[in-house]
Amino acid sequence: MSTIKPTPAPTLRRLPKYLEYLHEAKRKGIASISCTTIANDLKLDSVQIRKDIGITGIVGKPKTGYNVDELIHSIEKHLNWxxxxxxxxxxxxxLGKAFLGYENFKKYGLxxxxxxxxxxxxxxxxxxxxPILHIDKMVDLTYRMKIHIGIITAPADEAQEIAELMILSGIRAIWNFAPRHLDVPDNxxxxxxxxxxxxxHIKRRLKEITDKEKKYSESN
Amino acid sequence: MSTIKPTPAPTLRRLPKYLEYLHEAKRKGIASISCTTIANDLKLDSVQIRKDIGITGIVGKPKTGYNVDELIHSIEKHLNWxxxxxxxxxxxxxLGKAFLGYENFKKYGLxxxxxxxxxxxxxxxxxxxxPILHIDKMVDLTYRMKIHIGIITAPADEAQEIAELMILSGIRAIWNFAPRHLDVPDNxxxxxxxxxxxxxHIKRRLKEITDKEKKYSESN
DNA sequence: ACATTATCGATATAATTATATCGATATAAA
DNA sequence: TTTATATCGATATAATTATATCGATAATGT
Incomplete structure (x- = not known):
């Protein structure tokens, strides 16, 4: 059914962007919307948006587009939000403490x-x-609570060890903020x-921009 | 010269990963390293690594690979770190306060x-x-300090306004943590x-994994 | 000294992702 | 009622990115 083919990573990266936009549109009272409109506002390509949206399974109507509520629901369902x-x-x-107070995560279903x-x-x-507990309690508690997602906001040199403990705890997916490569099994x-x-990205693109401007001003 | 062609985004995403790995290798006293070795450890493709590294301008030696110090330097220079x-x-x-105390940013040249x-x-x-100052002081101060990078960690509904103020301040690149699309000029x-x-990504991949496992266990 | 091997850089092929095109259709206008 | 138009979904083409191959070369072993 919907999971025969994995959703392409670029699509997965764009879908939340559409969602944010759609919620905003909904707040403004817009009931239905077309890919053309979304594309104009987000400065993206309408065909790409249509394809991305199509992956979530919704079908639109020619000339009108999509019902905003249904579209939001379709995307959120696909993303498991x-x-x-x-x-x-x-x-x-x-960083870890800041995340504990970051309300947006709940919106994303986390x-x-x-x-x-x-x-x-x-x-x-x-x-x-x-609650903040000692790490000694992690494996047992996490396993019993059947939790499958783990976030690492510890220093880099503790990350691998924590990842291994997480796997023992039954964690299946790790969100790693430590700047260290984690060596984990394929599953x-x-x-x-x-x-x-x-x-x-920021530093390089900034360099590319300013280099280009310099070149341009030199050639005048 | 080096900036005729923009560095591909996927390369830009991988380079920091190599860097982290190389610093680790250096700490272990490794003097020279090959793409094959890096690829094995990071579970990536050696050809891809060689190509990524090549973009930064360094040349390696057959059979030996690259000098670790030179390689680190080449990548960091390319990334402007x-x-x-x-x-x-x-x-x-x-989140904003946490970033002020996040030491790693300095390592990345920020x-x-x-x-x-x-x-x-x-x-x-x-x-x-x-120092934390009132936003009223931003435009003037930032402009005078000739700062070109701005980070937004404010709530979503303030993001657009802040972005516009940043542009007035002479900011050229914005790192936006607010979940809101920013409408800014092309430059x-x-x-x-x-x-x-x-x-x-995490939630969808987790779903894809568990769905697959369920299917497998059902067919037995 | 010569053969063997690991690795490089370059080039060729394959896969993925993005963009363009086109017929079908629902709505709106004539 | 008919015509025009915006948009859809599907399909085709182009661009980008990833992977495979190959000759050249530096180090190592015989």
Whole structure:
């Protein structure tokens, strides 16, 4: 059925973008929308949007487009945002704690239910209603709670060890914010947050832009 | 010369990964390394790595590979990590404050020198040695400091307005963590952090994995 | 000294992803 | 009621990205 073919990664990256836009449109009271309109506003290609949207299974009407509510529902269902997944977080430093209070994750169907740290000084009850426990308790608790998503916000040199513990805990997918490659079995999915990649993009493109401008001004 | 052709985005995404690996290798005392070795350890294709690395301009030696120091230098130079860029951050909430204390950014050549917020309650001197000022001061100060990179960690409905102020401030590249599409002129580069895309990937791939397992167990 | 091997850079092929085109159809206008 | 038009889904083409192949070469072993 819907899962014979995996959704292409670029599509998966764009779908949330459409969703954000569609929620905004809905708030403005727009009932139906076409790919052409979305493409104009987001400065993307309408054919690409139509294809991406089509993957989620919805069918549109010529001349009108799609019903906004149905479209939102179709995408959210495809992305599994409609059923809330529980997650654990390991590493209650600045970034980890910030995530515990980051409300948007819930919108995306991700609920951090408990956090762990190896530093007993950081284990001071709850932060944003999420309990912070010692890492010793992770494997047993996570396994019993049947949680399958783990977030690593610990320092790089602890990441591999944490990943291995997570796998013991029954974690199947790891969201890794530590700048370290994780060596895991094939049946474990790792999503690297790659803040460094973002910065690389920014710095390189900035260089490309300014170099080009310099060249242009020199040739005049 | 090196900037005639823009570096492909996938390459830009992988290069930091190699860097992290190479720094680790260097720490272990490894002096020279081949693409084959890197590929094995990172579970990637050696040809792809060779091509990515080649883009940065370095040449290797048959049978030996590359000198680790030179390779690190070549990549970091290509990514502009060697010259530190100053950045401003707008939105001193949980995430914003966490970033002010996130040491890794400096390693990637990004230095957040000042943060702004519209909420006067959040303007309480320095956090992690970074001053937090009222947003009223942003345009003038940023312009005078000739800062070209801006980070948005404010709520979604403030993002567009902040982006416009940033452009007035002389900002050329924006790293946007707010879940909102930014409408900016062509000459401004926007990198969207897309935490929601990461979550979409995780949730969908998890679904694809478990669906497949279910199917397999049913057919037995 | 010569053969063997690992690796490089370059080039060729395959796969994926993006964009363009086209007939069909629902709505709106004449 | 008929014609015009915007949009859809499907299909075809182009561009980008990934992978495979191959001759050249530096190090190593015989």
């Amino acid at each position: 409609d059923d809330m997944s529980s997650a654990i977080l390991v590493g209650a430093g600045n 609920n951090i239910v408990v956090a762990f740290d190896k530093d007993r000084n950081k284990i001071d009850g709850n932060i944003f209603n999420v 474990i999915y790792v999503e690297n947050a790659e803040l460094s990649s973002d910065i690389s | 060697d010259d530190m860029s100053s950045a401003i951050l707008v939105g001193a909430g949980n 230095n957040i020198v000042v943060a702004f917020d519209k909420d006067r309650n959040k303007i309480d001197g320095n956090i992690f040695n970074v 401004i580069y926007v990198e969207n952090a897309e935490l929601s895309s990461d979550i979409s």
